Amino acid sequence: MDELEFRKRVYANPRDLDGEVLEAARANPDYQKIVDETLAFEDSLIPLIESAETPEGLMAQLLSIPETAASVGSNVSAIRAKKQSFFQYYAVAASLVLAVGIVFSLSVNSGPSSADIVFGNELLAHLYHDIEEIDDITNGETYETLDLDEVNFSMAVAGTRLVSYDDAQEFDVRSAKPCEILPAYQSAHLVLEGSHGAVSVIVINNSPVDVKFSFRDDRFNGIVVPMEQGNMILVGEKNEDLNQYASMFSENVEWVI
């Protein structure tokens, strides 16, 4: 056994050396030195890694999870929100730095989780990425109205389709395209002409959030609506009533994934 192979086998699992390695070490003082040094190093490494102190009260918190889960149902986000976790504070601070002025409010009693807040930031960032198109629609400079097939061509990327377009025709769909809110989530982004400008309807074939919540900044307001197999997000100008669009799309979106 050459030295490289010997080192590989010793380093890979110093606490469980096989007979061949031990025999080679006995036969070669240099190899024995490698073993001795490695085991001495392990005597420092292992206690250090294992010495992370478990927080006081953590076990009690974990044992209370069945009761907590029972009190809020199976909604993970709601349970997370109850914990007032570090991440909430961290994410709130981050959101204040990264997106000054964004305000969240929930349609349930608990606050948004850190993941929800981050997700809200992602949504607004996505919207501002497409701001020229949104401004064009808001300013009446885009006149094209898409038909159902064109809308569903983009919706298919998110594993959804509109089963009826009758209601949607009350609001002209000016744009429909696949998009990526986050790389992991396939989404479709429709832009309607609403009562007070462009209204974005984004459908995601995954569920980053489990509870409905709203968010806004200086210009836009938005809501995230959990659906059967994903989320629907609506964002419009801050004086836009989004509930009418949420209701219409909730009733007409069919998941095909």
Added chain:
Amino acid sequence: MSEIPVLEGNTKKQRYESLVAALYQDVFRYAFWICKSKPMAEDLVQETFLRAWRSLESLQSDRAAKAWLFTILRRENARQYERYRPELVDIDGQSIAESDSNEPDSKMDRELLHNAINRLESEYREPLLLQVIGGFSGKEIAEILELNNNTVMTRLFRARGKLKAEFGLSTETDEES
């Protein structure tokens, strides 16, 4: 890995409680080192056990419990935090207990080793943590990380090689197979 009686009890709640009692410390340590932050690790552990509670019926044996929890934790960590989190390093003396007879030669060495572990790329740090904290074999680590066994053993070799190199005890060699 030795078998731990983690699923004792007749009811789901009793089985869950035995699971927590047997494994929460190891799960926390693992979370702590992959998060590099005590509060974040605590949150991650709670999320992990919440998901474990919700799907406890899918856990069929004591032997699989720790790997099952570690896998949940890894996925939860990836799902929730890795994408958004800046690199945080607050593993410091406040988070690590002072050890006794096994303490390295000096506090400086201990801190150096500590920082060296943190600087390891996750591909090397993770199998090392799974081996030291989880007590998993190479094959078990390979299953958890969805790698082949040779790759795991090579990464373990390189993880220790990198750590030892920082202390002048070795030089990094070999390419990953």
